[in-house]
Amino acid sequence: MFRILIRQKLPLEKFHEKFAVQLNDTHPAIAIAELMRLLVDEYVMPWPQAWHVTCKTFAYTNHTLLPEALERWSLAVFGRVLPRHLQIIFEINAHFLEEVRIRFLGDEARISRLSLIDESGERYVRMAHLACVGSHAINGVAALHSELLKSDVLKDFYEMWPHKFSNKTNGVTPRRWMVLSNPRLSDLITEHIGDGWIKDLSQLKRLEPLAEDAGFRSRWREIKQHNKRQFAAVTLTRTGIVADPDSLFDVLVKRIHEYKRQHLKVLHIVSLYHAIKSNPSLAVQPRTFIFGGKAAPGYHLAKLMIKLITAVGEVVNRDPDVRGRLKVVFLPNFNVTNGQRVYPAADLSEQISTAGKEASGTGNMKFSMNGALTIGTLDGANIEIREEVGAENFFLFGLSAAEVYDYKARGYRPMDYYNANQGLRDVIDLIRSGFFSRGDTELFRPLIDGLMHEDPYLLFADFQSYIECQAKVDAAYRDTERWTRMAILNTARSGKFSSDRTIREYCKDIWHIEPVPINLLTHAEAGSA
Numbered sequence: 301m302f303r304i305l306i307r308q309k310l311p312l313e314k315f316h317e318k319f320a321v322q323l324n325d326t327h328p329a330i331a332i333a334e335l336m337r338l339l340v341d342e343y344v345m346p347w348p349q350a351w352h353v354t355c356k357t358f359a360y361t362n363h364t365l366l367p368e369a370l371e372r373w374s375l376a377v378f379g380r381v382l383p384r385h386l387q388i389i390f391e392i393n394a395h396f397l398e399e400v401r402i403r404f405l406g407d408e409a410r411i412s413r414l415s416l417i418d419e420s421g422e423r424y425v426r427m428a429h430l431a432c433v434g435s436h437a438i439n440g441v442a443a444l445h446s447e448l449l450k451s452d453v454l455k456d457f458y459e460m461w462p463h464k465f466s467n468k469t470n471g472v473t474p475r476r477w478m479v480l481s482n483p484r485l486s487d488l489i490t491e492h493i494g495d496g497w498i499k500d501l502s503q504l505k506r507l508e509p510l511a512e513d514a515g516f517r518s519r520w521r522e523i524k525q526h527n528k529r530q531f532a533a534v535t536l537t538r539t540g541i542v543a544d545p546d547s548l549f550d551v552l553v554k555r556i557h558e559y560k561r562q563h564l565k566v567l568h569i570v571s572l573y574h575a576i577k578s579n580p581s582l583a584v585q586p587r588t589f590i591f592g593g594k595a596a597p598g599y600h601l602a603k604l605m606i607k608l609i610t611a612v613g614e615v616v617n618r619d620p621d622v623r624g625r626l627k628v629v630f631l632p633n634f635n636v637t638n639g640q641r642v643y644p645a646a647d648l649s650e651q652i653s654t655a656g657k658e659a660s661g662t663g664n665m666k667f668s669m670n671g672a673l674t675i676g677t678l679d680g681a682n683i684e685i686r687e688e689v690g691a692e693n694f695f696l697f698g699l700s701a702a703e704v705y706d707y708k709a710r711g712y713r714p715m716d717y718y719n720a721n722q723g724l725r726d727v728i729d730l731i732r733s734g735f736f737s738r739g740d741t742e743l744f745r746p747l748i749d750g751l752m753h754e755d756p757y758l759l760f761a762d763f764q765s766y767i768e769c770q771a772k773v774d775a776a777y778r779d780t781e782r783w784t785r786m787a788i789l790n791t792a793r794s795g796k797f798s799s800d801r802t803i804r805e806y807c808k809d810i811w812h813i814e815p816v817p818i819n820l821l822t823h824a825e826a827g828s829a
């Protein structure tokens with residue numbers, strides 16, 4: 301980059317006018333210290349000028365609201381591996397804390413909260429703080445997330461520099477997540493509104509009137525049915541489990557994590573299973589529950605959640621009493637390739653994280669674009685999806701982020717919910733009894749005891765609301781025409797969630813760049829040139 305500037309005979313003081321660096325989370329935040337090192341050590345630029353250039357160059361996108369996920373690097377290791385960078389970070393910190401001291405006279409608590417160095421125990425570099433201090437722009441990836449950064453996670457930085465903060469709601473590319481992965485639906489759309497939507501997703505709006513066209517709805521259903529059959533074939537090869545394409549495909553695919561609450565989905569399945577066992581003639585909407593996702597290597601509870609899913613699956617899939625009604629599939633090795641097969645085959649998109657924990661989510665967008673209906677909490681981009689598709693085309697349940705905060709502040713007691721709710725008690729007791737673990741009452745204890753005594757992600761508080769909302773899903777699905785209308789409107793109103801829109805916002809508000817018109821030669825012109 302320096303070589304380019306030098307060749308163009310531009311001074312390094314103009315570096316930030318020619319280059320922008322977007323820190324995609326804190327992992328590359330060390331680049332702030334590295335640019336300072338290059339400017340100050342290699343190009344002998346005075347510190348204040350180098351700092352000006354650096355801050356104007358960098359911008360930071362935060363991706364998590366979980367405080368335990370904020371990156372910290374041990375000072376001891378840092379000093380051994382990158383001693384000069386650590387010196388530079390100390391120098392940045394000294395200048396920064398001086399500024400804090402002048403702004404907030406004598407507020408020592410604030411100074412230690414804001415410091416780039418965590419000195420509460422063993423000393424660490426707080427990489428998110430380095431990213432905030434060294435960037436001219438800071439953003440979250442959904443409206444709620446950006447608000448929570450300002451009011452909670454990065455509150456002190458917001459009070460220091462409110463002008464740095466903005467929101468950039470995530471998006472996904474319709475080229476991969478519709479055209480490539482769902483060619484039949486894409487062709488149907490193009491047949492009716494032309495292919496302009498592929499580069500301008502807002503044009504999907506033109507599908508809205510077609511929701512009232514019975515012929516269009518019928519073709520829409522045929523395509524969904526085709527996608528479900530194709531996916532069932534994949535499932536059969538991978539797992540040996542037969543999934544009925546006429547059942548409701550209820551899909552929860554994403555990284556396995558307590559805050560994403562895959563175990564809440566399991567509580568729903570066990571609750572249906574228990575209801576059928578208690579009353580074998582019970583009429584229930586047949587469903588295939590499809591899970592996919594990886595757990596981080598050392599995250600034992602996440603591994604145990606996978607075990608719980610497959611253990612419940614083994615019992616449910618074998619039980620003749622529920623045959624033709626409930627099936628549970630855990631699709632191994634969930635990745636983008638498998639994602640491309642599963643999102644287009646979904647009827648129901650499960651977005652059930654504890655409100656205030658999911659930064660944005662992007663799976664939620666892929667589902668909605670492909671005509672799956674969402675059951676979800678008011679979390680991350682779910683809120684914006686619901687605003688776009690309309691509350692009547694979205695299945696909402698659970699506490700809001702503000703209510704979650706209140707519950708925790710007042711002292712949440714999951715046991716009270718267990719004691720008060722027979723349905724919840726039946727489910728928890730069945731798992732605890734070893735019914736899904738061949739009589740082993742110890743296997744799922746860490747998970748179940750955790751819920752009974754702590755339940756940090758409020759599964760018990762949201763359980764009843766989730767179960768009742770799922771009953772509404774059943775009723776809506778039974779009305780095939782109504783369901784198809786809702787599905788079409790989901791796709792028609794998903795234009796906002798194109799990454800083209802997101803990138804345009806970064807261009808305009810953060811990078812200050814404009815599109816460069818390029819004259820693409822046609823084939824004929826290229827030939828005669």
Ligand SMILES: *Cc1c(COP(=O)(O)O)cnc(C)c1O
Pocket residue numbers: 553554555634635636639660661662663664666
């Ligand atoms: C889209 C996608 C995700 C993100 O899913 P969320 O539901 O937003 O957590 C994760 N993994 C893969 C393979 C994906 O395609």
